[in-house]
Amino acid sequence: MDHLLLFFLVAHLLIIIFLSKPFVILASESTNKSEVDRQALLDFRQGITDPLGVLRSWRKDSLDFCSWRGVTCGKALPLRVISLELNSLGLAGQLSSSLANLTSITRLDLGNNSFSGPIPATLFSASSQLVFVDLEVNLFSGRIPDFPRMSTLRILRLAENSLSGKIPASLGNVSSLTEIFMYSNSLGGSIPETLSQIQNLSFLSLSENNLVGHVPAQLYNISSLVALA
Numbered sequence: 001m002d003h004l005l006l007f008f009l010v011a012h013l014l015i016i017i018f019l020s021k022p023f024v025i026l027a028s029e030s031t032n033k034s035e036v037d038r039q040a041l042l043d044f045r046q047g048i049t050d051p052l053g054v055l056r057s058w059r060k061d062s063l064d065f066c067s068w069r070g071v072t073c074g075k076a077l078p079l080r081v082i083s084l085e086l087n088s089l090g091l092a093g094q095l096s097s098s099l100a101n102l103t104s105i106t107r108l109d110l111g112n113n114s115f116s117g118p119i120p121a122t123l124f125s126a127s128s129q130l131v132f133v134d135l136e137v138n139l140f141s142g143r144i145p146d147f148p149r150m151s152t153l154r155i156l157r158l159a160e161n162s163l164s165g166k167i168p169a170s171l172g173n174v175s176s177l178t179e180i181f182m183y184s185n186s187l188g189g190s191i192p193e194t195l196s197q198i199q200n201l202s203f204l205s206l207s208e209n210n211l212v213g214h215v216p217a218q219l220y221n222i223s224s225l226v227a228l229a
Helices: 002-046 097-101 169-173 193-197 217-221
Strands: 071-073 081-085 092-094 107-109 114-117 132-134 139-143 155-157 162-166 179-181 186-189 203-205
Touching: 002 081, 002 097, 169 193, 193 217
Parallel strands: 081 107, 092 114, 107 132, 114 139, 132 155, 139 162, 155 179, 162 186, 179 203
Antiparallel strands: 071 081
C-alpha cells in the first residue's frame, strides 16, 4: 500500500513538473527579449556623451529600463521598447548598431542633438517595426544606408545633417512612406525614379543639396503628393 501511495505521489510530481516546463521556457524567453532591449539601450548609451546629465537614470545596475528617460515600453509581456524619444537634449556621439536589436520599436526620435558619424546600416531592416524616424538637425555624415522592403515606416526625417552620396534607389522599397525630409545635406546625383513607387507620398523635401538633373516626371503622377521641394 505504501509503495502504491509513493508511486502516485511521484507520478503526480512528474506531471506537475512536465506541465510547468513550457511556462518556465516562455518566462525565460520573455526575460531574454527584455534583456536584449536593455542591453541595446546600454550599448547606445555607451557610445554617446551626455553633458547635461539627462540620461542619469540609464544605469547598468537598473533593470527597469522602461522607466529610463525617453524610453517607452509596450504594455504586453515581455516588456519591449516601442519608443525612444531623446529630441533636443544636447546629446552627442555615434549611434550604436545595437539599436537594430530593438525589434519592437516604432518611434525613434533623436532629432536636434549633436550625433555624428554614419547612420548604422542595420537601422532599417525588413523585420523593422519603425513607423517614425527623426534624425534631423544633427551632424550625421556618410551615405544614407540602403532600405529593404518595409511596410511600416511612414515618416523619415534626415534633414539638416552632413549626409553625402546619392539618395539610395532602394528608398522606393518603402512603399508605406508618406513624408521624406532630406533637405540641407550634401547629397548628390539625381533623384531616383524609384521614389515614384511610393504611392502614398505626401511630402518630399530634398532642397539645399547638390542634386543634379530633373525631377522624375513620374513623381508628379503621385496623387497624394502635396509638397515637392
